[in-house]
Amino acid sequence: MSKRIAGPEIERLIQLLAKVPGLGPRSARRAALHLIKKKDQLLSPLANAMGEAVEKVRICSTCGNVDTADPCMICTDPRRDDATLIVVEDVSDLWALERASAMNVRYHVLGGTLSPLDGIGPDQLNIRSLVDRIAGGTVKEVILAVNATVEGQTTAHYITDQLSGFDVKVTRLAHGVPVGGELDYLDEGTLAAALKSRTTF
Amino acid sequence: MSKRIAGPEIERLIQLLAKVPGLGPRSARRAALHLIKKKDQLLSPLANAMGEAVEKVRICSTCGNVDTADPCMICTDPRRDDATLIVVEDVSDLWALERASAMNVRYHVLGGTLSPLDGIGPDQLNIRSLVDRIAGGTVKEVILAVNATVEGQTTAHYITDQLSGFDVKVTRLAHGVPVGGELDYLDEGTLAAALKSRTTF
Known part of the structure; x- marks a missing residue:
């Protein structure tokens, strides 16, 4: 806003809301006004929820997931299959796969993809800890669920190389027509x- | 999420974020993850800003604006013209007019429009306080900047009626082609x- 029309606390709230993905400067104002109007039902609980997240959220030291416990809920879930490990680039990919509820297995979050131009080498990703987990011997299959981008595929190849010395099957997601x-x-x-990957009907 | 994949604190954060206008269930997850990743730069300051807003935001008892002070910054601004009062339906309209910076005057926020079917009569809106302000005698012109909807126009007519006994000019926004x-x-x-309202070129 060019002109100050409200106290600094409200303007600061708008500025910060504008940085939330999905909200821009205009929708941040709308959101701020809505939050202020629903102070008791929404703004106050949201402020508390955020404060609690700041306090409690941590990165799982086993798999790289974010959770309020370390190791995370997925790593400590006794009903999951230890023999299969899905490797993803980002926590959002893990969440997406979990929503699909396709497999009840463990995960490993790389935290990105290899990108030498951006200074992201193997040491900047959780690849060492992945190799250590595989070295443990429990995992029989590693599913590389990285994005089908050049960086994702490069990272997949690098990981396959790193795991070549272990008795583990390395697979990748199928390419094909999206459902629908x-x-x-x-x-x-x-x-x-x-x-190429057509199947019998 | 059908399956719990993170601690209850994170799921609660996602649920509350999904209620923010502009965010849905899907973008709320993205937003939550982004906030968690930028814990120190964004989540923590935003939690504080919201907490402060909960503490300090109040409704201006003079004009119905929201601010951290009562009377609000606009009502206490000594550089504004007391003789002109813009009547708006909602605080968002006040903000929009202030962004346009068209006039350096005072405002009065009705808090809605007359809508008998929804049980919103004159007593549910800030109309009594508007009449009281006009009765003070300082205001010479009331600009009805209500929406050009049936409800807005009904409300405008009602207010004009209520103000007919006072020595005050009642005007409304011009209708016409939007700029651009x-x-x-x-x-x-x-x-x-x-x-109909054409002007000389």
Whole structure:
């Protein structure tokens, strides 16, 4: 705002809300006003929830997930299969896979992808701890669920190399047509991969 | 999330963030993860800013604006013209007019529009306090900057009635073509109003 129309506390709230992904300067003002109007039902509980998150959230020292416990809920869940480990780039990927509820297994969060130009080498990612986990001998299959980008694939190749000395199967996610997707809108690479990996009907 | 993948504190944060206008369930997860990753730069300051807003924000007893002071910054600003009062439905309208910086005057926030079907009569809005302000005698012009909706116009007519006994000029915002707008996309009502209120070039 060019002109100050409210106390500094409200303007600071708007400025900080504008940094939340999904909100811009304009929607941050709307959000701030809504929060202020619903002070008791929303603003106050949200302030408390955030304060608690600041206090309690930590990175799991085993898998790199974020949680309020270390080791995290997934690492300590006794009903999960220890023999399978899904490697993801980011916690958001772990959450996405968990929402799909596809497999009841363990995870390992790399924290990014190899990107030499940005100064991100193997030491900046959780690759050493991954190798250590595999060296433990319990894991029989590592599923590389990295993004299908150049960086993701480079990282996948590097990890495969690092794990070549261990008795572990390394797999990757299937390429193909997204469920509900229309062929017309798909790129050639995906279509070619989907054709190549066709299955019996 | 169907399956619990993180501590209750994180899930509560996501649930509350999803209630912020502009964020849905999906973007709330993204926002929560971003906030957690930027704990010191964003989550912690935002939690504090919200806590402070909970503590300090109040409704201005003079005009109905929200601020951390009562009377608010606008009501106490000595450089504003006391003779002109802009009546708006909501604080967001006040903020929008202030951003336009069109006039350095005072405001009065109604807190809604008359809507008998929803049980909103004159007593549910800040109309009594508006009449009291006008009765003070300082205000010479009341600009009804209510929305150009049926409810807004009904409210405007009611207020005009209430103020008919006082020596005060009641005006409303001009109807016309929005600046930067294309005639082709405008409704007939706006075009007719713009033609009727045409000015010399």
